[in-house]
Amino acid sequence: MAEHLPAALRRRIGIDVRALAAFRVALGVVLLIDLALRARNLTAFYTDAGVLPRSLLAESYPLAARFSLYTLSGGAWAVVLLFLVAVVAAVALAVGYRARLAAAGSLVLLASLQARNPFVLNAGDTLLWQLLGAGLLCPLGARWSVDAVRGRGRGDAPGERFPTERSRVAGPASALLLTAVLAVYVSNAVVKLRGEAWPAGEAVETVFRLTYLRGPLGGLMPESPALLAAATYGWLALLVASPLLVAAAGRVRAGLAGTLVAAHLSMAFTLQIGIFSVVSATALLPFFPPFVWDRIESLAAPAIERFRSALDGISEPPAGGSVAADRGFGGATLSGVVPDRSIRDRVVAAVATVLLVSLLAWTAMGLGVVDVREPVAAVSDPAESDWDMFAPEPPSTDDLVLATATTADGDRIDALYGDPVATDRPPSDARGYPTARWRKHFSLLSADDTDRVDATLAHLCDRATGFSGGETESVTVSSVEVDVSGNDENGETRVVELGTRECR
Numbered sequence: 001m002a003e004h005l006p007a008a009l010r011r012r013i014g015i016d017v018r019a020l021a022a023f024r025v026a027l028g029v030v031l032l033i034d035l036a037l038r039a040r041n042l043t044a045f046y047t048d049a050g051v052l053p054r055s056l057l058a059e060s061y062p063l064a065a066r067f068s069l070y071t072l073s074g075g076a077w078a079v080v081l082l083f084l085v086a087v088v089a090a091v092a093l094a095v096g097y098r099a100r101l102a103a104a105g106s107l108v109l110l111a112s113l114q115a116r117n118p119f120v121l122n123a124g125d126t127l128l129w130q131l132l133g134a135g136l137l138c139p140l141g142a143r144w145s146v147d148a149v150r151g152r153g154r155g156d157a158p159g160e161r162f163p164t165e166r167s168r169v170a171g172p173a174s175a176l177l178l179t180a181v182l183a184v185y186v187s188n189a190v191v192k193l194r195g196e197a198w199p200a201g202e203a204v205e206t207v208f209r210l211t212y213l214r215g216p217l218g219g220l221m222p223e224s225p226a227l228l229a230a231a232t233y234g235w236l237a238l239l240v241a242s243p244l245l246v247a248a249a250g251r252v253r254a255g256l257a258g259t260l261v262a263a264h265l266s267m268a269f270t271l272q273i274g275i276f277s278v279v280s281a282t283a284l285l286p287f288f289p290p291f292v293w294d295r296i297e298s299l300a301a302p303a304i305e306r307f308r309s310a311l312d313g314i315s316e317p318p319a320g321g322s323v324a325a326d327r328g329f330g331g332a333t334l335s336g337v338v339p340d341r342s343i344r345d346r347v348v349a350a351v352a353t354v355l356l357v358s359l360l361a362w363t364a365m366g367l368g369v370v371d372v373r374e375p376v377a378a379v380s381d382p383a384e385s386d387w388d389m390f391a392p393e394p395p396s397t398d399d400l401v402l403a404t405a406t407t408a409d410g411d412r413i414d415a416l417y418g419d420p421v422a423t424d425r426p427p428s429d430a431r432g433y434p435t436a437r438w439r440k441h442f443s444l445l446s447a448d449d450t451d452r453v454d455a456t457l458a459h460l461c462d463r464a465t466g467f468s469g470g471e472t473e474s475v476t477v478s479s480v481e482v483d484v485s486g487n488d489e490n491g492e493t494r495v496v497e498l499g500t501r502e503c504r
Helices: 002-013 017-039 042-046 054-060 062-067 076-095 099-116 123-135 146-150 172-193 203-207 225-241 250-270 276-283 290-312 343-366 374-379 436-443 450-468
Strands: 168-170 397-407 412-414 472-483 493-502
Touching: 002 168, 002 172, 017 042, 017 076, 017 099, 017 123, 017 168, 017 276, 017 290, 042 076, 042 099, 042 436, 042 450, 054 062, 054 450, 062 099, 076 099, 099 123, 123 172, 123 276, 168 172, 172 225, 172 276, 172 343, 203 225, 225 250, 250 276, 250 290, 397 436, 397 450, 412 450, 450 472, 450 493
Parallel strands: none
Antiparallel strands: 397 412, 397 472, 472 493
8 A cells, every 4th residue: 555655646746747838838828918918008007107106116015116127117118128028938938948947037027017016916917926936846848848859858858758657747846836726726615615605606696796897708697596506506616626636636637627727718708807717727737637638649749740840950969969858857756767866956846845835834824724923924914815716705896987087178088998978977877997907906996095096097197188189187087886785786876086187
Protein backbone atom coordinates (compact mmCIF):
# COMPACT_ATOMS: atom_id res chain seq x y z
CA MET A 1 0.00 0.00 0.00
CA ALA A 2 2.70 2.43 1.07
CA GLU A 3 4.69 1.89 -2.12
CA HIS A 4 1.70 3.09 -4.17
CA LEU A 5 1.29 6.37 -2.28
CA PRO A 6 3.98 8.36 -4.16
CA ALA A 7 2.50 7.37 -7.51
CA ALA A 8 -1.01 8.23 -6.34
CA LEU A 9 0.21 11.60 -5.06
CA ARG A 10 1.96 12.36 -8.33
CA ARG A 11 -1.24 11.62 -10.23
CA ARG A 12 -3.11 14.18 -8.13
CA ILE A 13 -0.64 17.03 -7.75
CA GLY A 14 1.03 16.40 -11.08
CA ILE A 15 0.27 18.33 -14.26
CA ASP A 16 0.70 17.00 -17.77
CA VAL A 17 3.27 19.13 -19.60
CA ARG A 18 0.81 19.48 -22.48
CA ALA A 19 -1.75 20.86 -20.02
CA LEU A 20 0.87 23.40 -18.97
CA ALA A 21 1.42 24.23 -22.63
CA ALA A 22 -2.31 24.81 -23.19
CA PHE A 23 -2.39 26.81 -19.96
CA ARG A 24 0.49 28.97 -21.22
CA VAL A 25 -1.20 29.62 -24.56
CA ALA A 26 -4.50 30.47 -22.85
CA LEU A 27 -2.74 32.82 -20.42
CA GLY A 28 -1.18 34.70 -23.31
CA VAL A 29 -4.52 34.97 -25.10
CA VAL A 30 -6.31 36.12 -21.93
CA LEU A 31 -3.66 38.81 -21.39
CA LEU A 32 -4.26 40.05 -24.93
CA ILE A 33 -8.04 40.06 -24.38
CA ASP A 34 -7.58 41.94 -21.12
CA LEU A 35 -5.41 44.57 -22.80
CA ALA A 36 -7.87 44.95 -25.67
CA LEU A 37 -10.80 45.44 -23.30
CA ARG A 38 -8.87 47.91 -21.14
CA ALA A 39 -7.72 49.85 -24.22
CA ARG A 40 -11.34 50.92 -24.87
CA ASN A 41 -11.07 53.19 -21.81
CA LEU A 42 -7.32 53.74 -21.69
CA THR A 43 -7.58 57.49 -21.05
CA ALA A 44 -10.43 57.15 -18.57
CA PHE A 45 -8.75 54.71 -16.19
CA TYR A 46 -4.99 55.02 -16.63
CA THR A 47 -4.07 58.66 -17.32
CA ASP A 48 -4.12 61.95 -15.42
CA ALA A 49 -6.98 63.07 -17.67
CA GLY A 50 -9.11 60.20 -16.39
CA VAL A 51 -11.07 59.34 -13.27
CA LEU A 52 -7.97 58.63 -11.16
CA PRO A 53 -5.04 61.02 -11.66
CA ARG A 54 -1.76 59.88 -10.15
CA SER A 55 -2.12 62.35 -7.28
CA LEU A 56 -5.36 60.67 -6.16
CA LEU A 57 -3.81 57.21 -6.54
CA ALA A 58 -0.93 58.28 -4.29
CA GLU A 59 -3.40 59.38 -1.61
CA SER A 60 -5.36 56.12 -1.65
CA TYR A 61 -2.65 53.59 -2.54
CA PRO A 62 0.80 55.11 -1.97
CA LEU A 63 2.69 51.86 -2.59
CA ALA A 64 0.89 51.28 -5.88
CA ALA A 65 1.66 54.83 -7.00
CA ARG A 66 5.29 54.35 -6.08
CA PHE A 67 5.99 51.02 -7.79
CA SER A 68 3.63 50.90 -10.77
CA LEU A 69 5.34 51.46 -14.11
CA TYR A 70 2.16 53.20 -15.27
CA THR A 71 2.72 56.06 -12.84
CA LEU A 72 5.96 57.14 -14.50
CA SER A 73 3.86 59.40 -16.72
CA GLY A 74 0.29 60.65 -16.71
CA GLY A 75 0.06 60.94 -20.48
CA ALA A 76 -1.78 58.59 -22.80
CA TRP A 77 1.33 58.08 -24.94
CA ALA A 78 3.18 56.39 -22.08
CA VAL A 79 0.25 54.09 -21.35
CA VAL A 80 0.02 53.14 -25.03
CA LEU A 81 3.73 52.34 -25.06
CA LEU A 82 3.45 50.08 -22.01
CA PHE A 83 0.37 48.40 -23.51
CA LEU A 84 2.41 47.61 -26.64
CA VAL A 85 5.23 46.14 -24.54
CA ALA A 86 2.66 44.05 -22.68
CA VAL A 87 1.25 42.83 -26.00
CA VAL A 88 4.72 41.69 -27.09
CA ALA A 89 5.25 39.85 -23.80
CA ALA A 90 1.82 38.19 -24.02
CA VAL A 91 2.41 37.03 -27.59
CA ALA A 92 5.83 35.65 -26.60
CA LEU A 93 4.18 33.77 -23.74
CA ALA A 94 1.44 32.37 -25.97
CA VAL A 95 3.87 30.99 -28.56
CA GLY A 96 6.36 29.90 -25.91
CA TYR A 97 9.29 32.05 -26.93
CA ARG A 98 11.55 32.38 -23.86
CA ALA A 99 8.44 31.41 -21.93
CA ARG A 100 9.79 31.97 -18.45
CA LEU A 101 11.06 35.45 -19.25
CA ALA A 102 7.80 36.26 -21.05
CA ALA A 103 5.78 35.11 -18.04
CA ALA A 104 7.91 37.21 -15.67
CA GLY A 105 7.61 40.28 -17.87
CA SER A 106 3.86 39.79 -18.25
CA LEU A 107 3.50 39.46 -14.48
CA VAL A 108 5.39 42.71 -13.82
CA LEU A 109 3.41 44.60 -16.45
CA LEU A 110 0.08 43.16 -15.28
CA ALA A 111 0.80 43.99 -11.64
CA SER A 112 1.76 47.54 -12.65
CA LEU A 113 -1.41 47.93 -14.70
CA GLN A 114 -3.65 46.66 -11.92
CA ALA A 115 -1.88 48.88 -9.39
CA ARG A 116 -2.49 51.95 -11.58
CA ASN A 117 -6.23 51.80 -10.85
CA PRO A 118 -7.27 49.38 -8.08
CA PHE A 119 -10.82 50.80 -8.17
CA VAL A 120 -11.70 48.93 -11.38
CA LEU A 121 -10.46 45.45 -10.43
CA ASN A 122 -12.50 42.31 -9.81
CA ALA A 123 -11.91 38.69 -8.85
CA GLY A 124 -10.79 37.81 -12.36
CA ASP A 125 -7.91 40.27 -12.11
CA THR A 126 -6.75 38.78 -8.82
CA LEU A 127 -6.91 35.24 -10.16
CA LEU A 128 -5.03 36.23 -13.33
CA TRP A 129 -1.95 37.53 -11.55
CA GLN A 130 -1.97 34.54 -9.20
CA LEU A 131 -2.03 32.16 -12.17
CA LEU A 132 0.85 34.02 -13.80
CA GLY A 133 2.85 33.95 -10.58
CA ALA A 134 2.29 30.24 -9.96
CA GLY A 135 2.83 29.39 -13.62
CA LEU A 136 6.15 31.21 -13.58
CA LEU A 137 7.51 28.42 -11.36
CA CYS A 138 6.40 25.67 -13.78
CA PRO A 139 7.96 24.55 -17.10
CA LEU A 140 5.47 26.42 -19.26
CA GLY A 141 7.68 26.16 -22.34
CA ALA A 142 8.27 22.41 -22.18
CA ARG A 143 5.81 21.55 -24.95
CA TRP A 144 4.00 23.13 -27.89
CA SER A 145 6.37 26.09 -27.86
CA VAL A 146 9.14 27.80 -29.77
CA ASP A 147 11.44 27.03 -26.85
CA ALA A 148 10.71 23.29 -27.02
CA VAL A 149 11.32 23.12 -30.75
CA ARG A 150 14.56 25.08 -30.46
CA GLY A 151 15.71 22.99 -27.50
CA ARG A 152 15.46 25.64 -24.77
CA GLY A 153 12.42 24.22 -22.97
CA ARG A 154 14.52 21.94 -20.71
CA GLY A 155 11.59 19.58 -20.91
CA ASP A 156 11.54 18.64 -24.56
CA ALA A 157 14.11 18.04 -27.24
CA PRO A 158 13.60 19.11 -30.86
CA GLY A 159 11.20 16.74 -32.56
CA GLU A 160 10.92 14.42 -29.55
CA ARG A 161 7.73 13.41 -27.72
CA PHE A 162 7.35 12.40 -24.11
CA PRO A 163 6.00 8.96 -23.31
CA THR A 164 2.62 9.58 -21.67
CA GLU A 165 3.56 8.05 -18.32
CA ARG A 166 6.61 10.34 -18.02
CA SER A 167 5.03 13.62 -19.06
CA ARG A 168 3.65 14.74 -15.72
CA VAL A 169 5.29 17.54 -13.74
CA ALA A 170 4.95 16.93 -10.01
CA GLY A 171 6.38 19.04 -7.21
CA PRO A 172 5.79 22.12 -5.06
CA ALA A 173 5.27 24.32 -8.13
CA SER A 174 2.55 22.13 -9.63
CA ALA A 175 0.89 21.77 -6.22
CA LEU A 176 0.92 25.56 -5.81
CA LEU A 177 -0.77 26.13 -9.18
CA LEU A 178 -3.51 23.56 -8.53
CA THR A 179 -4.08 24.73 -4.96
CA ALA A 180 -4.38 28.38 -6.01
CA VAL A 181 -7.29 27.40 -8.26
CA LEU A 182 -8.90 25.01 -5.81
CA ALA A 183 -8.82 27.65 -3.06
CA VAL A 184 -11.12 29.85 -5.14
CA TYR A 185 -13.81 27.18 -5.46
CA VAL A 186 -13.59 25.92 -1.89
CA SER A 187 -13.69 29.42 -0.41
CA ASN A 188 -16.67 30.39 -2.55
CA ALA A 189 -18.52 27.16 -1.71
CA VAL A 190 -18.07 27.64 2.03
CA VAL A 191 -19.23 31.27 1.97
CA LYS A 192 -22.25 30.45 -0.21
CA LEU A 193 -23.33 27.66 2.13
CA ARG A 194 -23.24 30.11 5.02
CA GLY A 195 -25.92 32.24 3.36
CA GLU A 196 -29.60 31.57 2.76
CA ALA A 197 -30.24 32.25 -0.93
CA TRP A 198 -27.95 29.55 -2.32
CA PRO A 199 -29.11 26.63 -0.14
CA ALA A 200 -32.70 27.76 -0.82
CA GLY A 201 -32.17 27.68 -4.60
CA GLU A 202 -33.01 31.38 -5.06
CA ALA A 203 -29.63 32.94 -5.83
CA VAL A 204 -29.42 32.63 -9.63
CA GLU A 205 -32.94 34.01 -10.05
CA THR A 206 -31.94 37.04 -7.96
CA VAL A 207 -28.75 37.56 -9.98
CA PHE A 208 -30.63 37.60 -13.29
CA ARG A 209 -33.00 40.27 -12.00
CA LEU A 210 -30.01 42.63 -11.90
CA THR A 211 -30.08 44.33 -15.28
CA TYR A 212 -26.73 46.03 -14.71
CA LEU A 213 -25.06 42.59 -14.66
CA ARG A 214 -26.61 41.27 -17.85
CA GLY A 215 -24.25 40.19 -20.57
CA PRO A 216 -24.99 39.93 -24.30
CA LEU A 217 -27.43 37.04 -23.82
CA GLY A 218 -28.45 37.74 -20.23
CA GLY A 219 -31.83 39.15 -21.19
CA LEU A 220 -32.71 35.92 -23.03
CA MET A 221 -32.62 33.75 -19.93
CA PRO A 222 -36.04 32.11 -19.47
CA GLU A 223 -37.94 33.39 -16.44
CA SER A 224 -38.59 29.93 -15.08
CA PRO A 225 -38.18 29.63 -11.29
CA ALA A 226 -37.69 25.88 -11.59
CA LEU A 227 -34.93 26.24 -14.21
CA LEU A 228 -33.17 29.02 -12.29
CA ALA A 229 -33.39 27.00 -9.06
CA ALA A 230 -31.83 24.05 -10.88
CA ALA A 231 -29.02 26.35 -12.08
CA THR A 232 -28.48 27.51 -8.48
CA TYR A 233 -28.24 23.98 -7.11
CA GLY A 234 -26.17 22.82 -10.08
CA TRP A 235 -23.53 25.53 -9.62
CA LEU A 236 -23.48 25.01 -5.85
CA ALA A 237 -23.00 21.28 -6.39
CA LEU A 238 -20.03 21.93 -8.68
CA LEU A 239 -18.43 24.16 -6.06
CA VAL A 240 -18.96 21.58 -3.31
CA ALA A 241 -17.51 18.88 -5.56
CA SER A 242 -14.47 21.00 -6.51
CA PRO A 243 -12.05 19.19 -4.11
CA LEU A 244 -12.37 16.23 -6.49
CA LEU A 245 -10.29 18.25 -8.93
CA VAL A 246 -7.33 17.13 -6.80
CA ALA A 247 -8.71 14.19 -4.84
CA ALA A 248 -9.87 12.33 -7.96
CA ALA A 249 -8.02 11.38 -11.11
CA GLY A 250 -8.76 10.19 -14.60
CA ARG A 251 -12.22 10.62 -16.07
CA VAL A 252 -13.82 11.96 -12.87
CA ARG A 253 -11.29 14.77 -12.76
CA ALA A 254 -11.62 15.45 -16.49
CA GLY A 255 -15.43 15.45 -16.33
CA LEU A 256 -15.57 17.87 -13.41
CA ALA A 257 -12.99 20.23 -14.95
CA GLY A 258 -14.79 20.16 -18.29
CA THR A 259 -18.16 20.90 -16.70
CA LEU A 260 -16.69 23.84 -14.79
CA VAL A 261 -15.10 25.20 -17.97
CA ALA A 262 -18.45 25.02 -19.79
CA ALA A 263 -20.22 26.72 -16.88
CA HIS A 264 -17.69 29.57 -16.79
CA LEU A 265 -17.84 30.16 -20.52
CA SER A 266 -21.64 30.31 -20.39
CA MET A 267 -21.31 33.05 -17.77
CA ALA A 268 -19.27 35.10 -20.24
CA PHE A 269 -22.36 35.41 -22.45
CA THR A 270 -24.98 35.90 -19.75
CA LEU A 271 -23.23 38.12 -17.18
CA GLN A 272 -21.14 41.30 -17.41
CA ILE A 273 -18.27 40.13 -15.22
CA GLY A 274 -15.28 41.16 -17.31
CA ILE A 275 -12.51 38.64 -17.85
CA PHE A 276 -13.44 36.46 -14.86
CA SER A 277 -15.02 33.73 -17.00
CA VAL A 278 -12.12 33.26 -19.41
CA VAL A 279 -9.55 33.48 -16.61
CA SER A 280 -11.43 30.80 -14.66
CA ALA A 281 -11.63 28.56 -17.73
CA THR A 282 -7.88 29.00 -18.23
CA ALA A 283 -7.22 28.12 -14.59
CA LEU A 284 -8.88 24.72 -15.07
CA LEU A 285 -6.68 23.55 -17.96
CA PRO A 286 -3.90 22.12 -15.72
CA PHE A 287 -6.42 19.72 -14.17
CA PHE A 288 -7.09 17.81 -17.39
CA PRO A 289 -5.33 14.41 -17.30
CA PRO A 290 -3.05 12.91 -19.97
CA PHE A 291 -5.68 11.01 -21.96
CA VAL A 292 -7.35 14.32 -22.86
CA TRP A 293 -4.12 15.72 -24.27
CA ASP A 294 -3.35 12.44 -26.06
CA ARG A 295 -6.58 12.88 -27.97
CA ILE A 296 -5.99 16.58 -28.68
CA GLU A 297 -2.43 15.93 -29.78
CA SER A 298 -3.48 13.17 -32.16
CA LEU A 299 -6.06 15.47 -33.76
CA ALA A 300 -3.61 18.35 -34.03
CA ALA A 301 -0.61 16.26 -35.16
CA PRO A 302 -0.52 17.55 -38.77
CA ALA A 303 -0.55 21.20 -37.68
CA ILE A 304 2.06 20.53 -34.99
CA GLU A 305 4.43 18.91 -37.47
CA ARG A 306 4.11 21.87 -39.85
CA PHE A 307 4.88 24.23 -36.96
CA ARG A 308 7.93 22.17 -35.96
CA SER A 309 9.20 22.06 -39.54
CA ALA A 310 8.83 25.80 -39.95
CA LEU A 311 10.79 26.49 -36.78
CA ASP A 312 13.43 23.83 -37.48
CA GLY A 313 14.28 25.78 -40.58
CA ILE A 314 15.24 28.85 -38.56
CA SER A 315 16.57 27.09 -35.44
CA GLU A 316 20.11 26.49 -34.39
CA PRO A 317 20.87 23.13 -32.76
CA PRO A 318 21.62 23.35 -29.05
CA ALA A 319 25.15 22.94 -27.78
CA GLY A 320 26.19 19.30 -28.03
CA GLY A 321 23.46 18.57 -30.56
CA SER A 322 20.73 17.60 -28.11
CA VAL A 323 18.96 18.52 -24.94
CA ALA A 324 18.05 16.11 -22.15
CA ALA A 325 14.37 15.65 -22.70
CA ASP A 326 13.37 14.75 -19.19
CA ARG A 327 15.15 17.21 -16.93
CA GLY A 328 13.28 19.06 -14.21
CA PHE A 329 12.54 22.78 -14.26
CA GLY A 330 11.79 25.30 -11.58
CA GLY A 331 11.65 22.81 -8.74
CA ALA A 332 9.09 20.66 -10.52
CA THR A 333 10.12 17.18 -11.57
CA LEU A 334 8.93 14.78 -14.21
CA SER A 335 7.58 11.70 -12.49
CA GLY A 336 9.91 8.73 -12.76
CA VAL A 337 12.92 10.86 -13.76
CA VAL A 338 15.88 11.97 -11.67
CA PRO A 339 15.73 15.80 -11.59
CA ASP A 340 18.51 18.25 -12.16
CA ARG A 341 18.90 19.63 -8.63
CA SER A 342 20.74 22.82 -9.44
CA ILE A 343 20.86 25.68 -7.02
CA ARG A 344 18.23 27.51 -9.04
CA ASP A 345 15.92 24.52 -8.94
CA ARG A 346 16.29 24.25 -5.18
CA VAL A 347 15.59 27.93 -4.68
CA VAL A 348 12.51 27.88 -6.88
CA ALA A 349 11.22 24.74 -5.17
CA ALA A 350 11.70 26.41 -1.79
CA VAL A 351 9.86 29.53 -2.98
CA ALA A 352 6.98 27.41 -4.27
CA THR A 353 6.79 25.56 -0.95
CA VAL A 354 6.68 28.78 1.07
CA LEU A 355 3.99 30.21 -1.21
CA LEU A 356 1.96 27.00 -0.98
CA VAL A 357 2.04 27.00 2.83
CA SER A 358 1.19 30.71 2.87
CA LEU A 359 -1.73 30.18 0.51
CA LEU A 360 -3.15 27.37 2.62
CA ALA A 361 -2.77 29.43 5.80
CA TRP A 362 -4.34 32.52 4.21
CA THR A 363 -7.30 30.52 2.91
CA ALA A 364 -7.83 28.87 6.31
CA MET A 365 -7.78 32.27 8.04
CA GLY A 366 -10.12 33.75 5.47
CA LEU A 367 -12.66 30.98 6.10
CA GLY A 368 -12.32 31.28 9.87
CA VAL A 369 -10.84 27.80 10.24
CA VAL A 370 -7.88 29.27 12.14
CA ASP A 371 -7.52 32.56 13.97
CA VAL A 372 -6.00 35.52 12.16
CA ARG A 373 -2.66 36.40 13.70
CA GLU A 374 -2.10 40.00 14.74
CA PRO A 375 0.78 40.65 12.29
CA VAL A 376 -1.46 39.47 9.43
CA ALA A 377 -4.45 41.50 10.61
CA ALA A 378 -2.29 44.63 10.77
CA VAL A 379 -1.58 44.33 7.04
CA SER A 380 -4.82 42.91 5.60
CA ASP A 381 -7.96 41.00 6.53
CA PRO A 382 -7.98 37.49 4.98
CA ALA A 383 -11.78 37.43 5.30
CA GLU A 384 -12.01 40.28 2.78
CA SER A 385 -11.01 38.08 -0.14
CA ASP A 386 -12.07 38.28 -3.77
CA TRP A 387 -13.62 34.81 -3.68
CA ASP A 388 -17.02 35.72 -2.18
CA MET A 389 -18.63 36.26 -5.60
CA PHE A 390 -22.41 36.62 -5.08
CA ALA A 391 -21.93 35.19 -1.59
CA PRO A 392 -23.11 34.71 1.05
CA GLU A 393 -26.08 36.45 -0.60
CA PRO A 394 -26.33 37.86 -4.14
CA PRO A 395 -27.09 41.60 -4.46
CA SER A 396 -30.78 42.44 -4.23
CA THR A 397 -30.44 45.97 -5.62
CA ASP A 398 -30.22 46.83 -9.30
CA ASP A 399 -27.54 49.54 -9.32
CA LEU A 400 -27.88 51.88 -12.34
CA VAL A 401 -26.51 55.29 -13.26
CA LEU A 402 -27.71 58.62 -14.68
CA ALA A 403 -24.80 60.54 -16.24
CA THR A 404 -26.28 63.62 -17.90
CA ALA A 405 -24.30 66.27 -19.75
CA THR A 406 -25.73 69.62 -20.88
CA THR A 407 -24.16 71.08 -24.02
CA ALA A 408 -23.67 74.76 -24.83
CA ASP A 409 -26.69 74.51 -27.14
CA GLY A 410 -28.89 73.35 -24.27
CA ASP A 411 -29.11 69.75 -25.46
CA ARG A 412 -28.78 66.84 -23.07
CA ILE A 413 -26.69 63.75 -23.79
CA ASP A 414 -25.69 60.70 -21.80
CA ALA A 415 -22.11 61.37 -20.72
CA LEU A 416 -21.26 57.66 -20.68
CA TYR A 417 -22.93 56.57 -23.91
CA GLY A 418 -23.14 59.80 -25.94
CA ASP A 419 -26.75 59.54 -27.15
CA PRO A 420 -29.46 62.23 -26.63
CA VAL A 421 -31.61 61.99 -23.51
CA ALA A 422 -34.67 63.71 -22.10
CA THR A 423 -34.29 67.22 -20.73
CA ASP A 424 -35.48 66.08 -17.33
CA ARG A 425 -34.30 62.48 -16.99
CA PRO A 426 -36.55 60.38 -14.76
CA PRO A 427 -35.07 57.55 -12.64
CA SER A 428 -36.61 55.08 -15.09
CA ASP A 429 -34.15 56.37 -17.70
CA ALA A 430 -31.19 55.10 -15.66
CA ARG A 431 -28.90 52.69 -17.46
CA GLY A 432 -26.31 50.04 -16.81
CA TYR A 433 -22.63 50.55 -17.47
CA PRO A 434 -20.66 50.47 -20.74
CA THR A 435 -18.18 47.94 -19.35
CA ALA A 436 -17.62 45.88 -16.22
CA ARG A 437 -14.79 48.24 -15.21
CA TRP A 438 -17.06 51.28 -15.39
CA ARG A 439 -19.49 49.37 -13.20
CA LYS A 440 -16.76 48.59 -10.69
CA HIS A 441 -15.64 52.22 -10.69
CA PHE A 442 -19.09 53.57 -9.89
CA SER A 443 -19.85 50.84 -7.34
CA LEU A 444 -16.85 52.04 -5.29
CA LEU A 445 -17.67 55.74 -5.72
CA SER A 446 -19.64 57.61 -3.09
CA ALA A 447 -20.65 61.25 -2.70
CA ASP A 448 -18.38 61.52 0.34
CA ASP A 449 -15.31 60.78 -1.78
CA THR A 450 -15.26 64.31 -3.17
CA ASP A 451 -11.85 64.14 -4.86
CA ARG A 452 -12.65 61.01 -6.87
CA VAL A 453 -16.14 62.29 -7.68
CA ASP A 454 -14.68 65.55 -8.97
CA ALA A 455 -12.10 63.72 -11.08
CA THR A 456 -14.86 61.52 -12.51
CA LEU A 457 -17.03 64.51 -13.37
CA ALA A 458 -14.07 66.32 -14.96
CA HIS A 459 -13.39 63.33 -17.17
CA LEU A 460 -17.08 63.02 -18.08
CA CYS A 461 -17.01 66.68 -19.15
CA ASP A 462 -14.24 65.84 -21.62
CA ARG A 463 -16.00 62.63 -22.65
CA ALA A 464 -19.28 64.48 -23.33
CA THR A 465 -17.43 67.12 -25.32
CA GLY A 466 -15.94 64.39 -27.47
CA PHE A 467 -19.39 62.91 -28.08
CA SER A 468 -21.11 66.20 -28.92
CA GLY A 469 -18.30 67.86 -30.81
CA GLY A 470 -18.96 71.13 -29.00
CA GLU A 471 -18.66 72.74 -25.58
CA THR A 472 -20.19 71.03 -22.54
CA GLU A 473 -21.75 73.26 -19.91
CA SER A 474 -22.18 70.81 -17.03
CA VAL A 475 -22.35 67.17 -16.02
CA THR A 476 -24.49 65.57 -13.32
CA VAL A 477 -24.13 61.98 -12.14
CA SER A 478 -26.65 60.14 -9.98
CA SER A 479 -26.85 56.58 -8.73
CA VAL A 480 -30.21 54.86 -9.09
CA GLU A 481 -30.90 51.82 -6.92
CA VAL A 482 -33.92 49.61 -7.60
CA ASP A 483 -34.91 46.91 -5.10
CA VAL A 484 -35.37 43.59 -6.92
CA SER A 485 -35.58 41.33 -3.88
CA GLY A 486 -39.33 40.81 -4.09
CA ASN A 487 -41.61 39.39 -6.76
CA ASP A 488 -42.63 42.88 -7.87
CA GLU A 489 -40.31 44.01 -10.68
CA ASN A 490 -41.19 47.65 -9.98
CA GLY A 491 -39.51 47.69 -6.60
CA GLU A 492 -38.55 50.65 -4.47
CA THR A 493 -36.31 53.14 -6.29
CA ARG A 494 -33.69 55.32 -4.58
CA VAL A 495 -31.82 58.14 -6.36
CA VAL A 496 -28.58 59.50 -4.89
CA GLU A 497 -26.83 62.38 -6.63
CA LEU A 498 -23.08 61.83 -6.66
CA GLY A 499 -22.25 65.31 -7.89
CA THR A 500 -22.56 68.10 -10.45
CA ARG A 501 -19.73 69.97 -12.16
CA GLU A 502 -19.57 73.05 -14.35
CA CYS A 503 -17.39 72.07 -17.25
CA ARG A 504 -16.24 75.49 -18.43
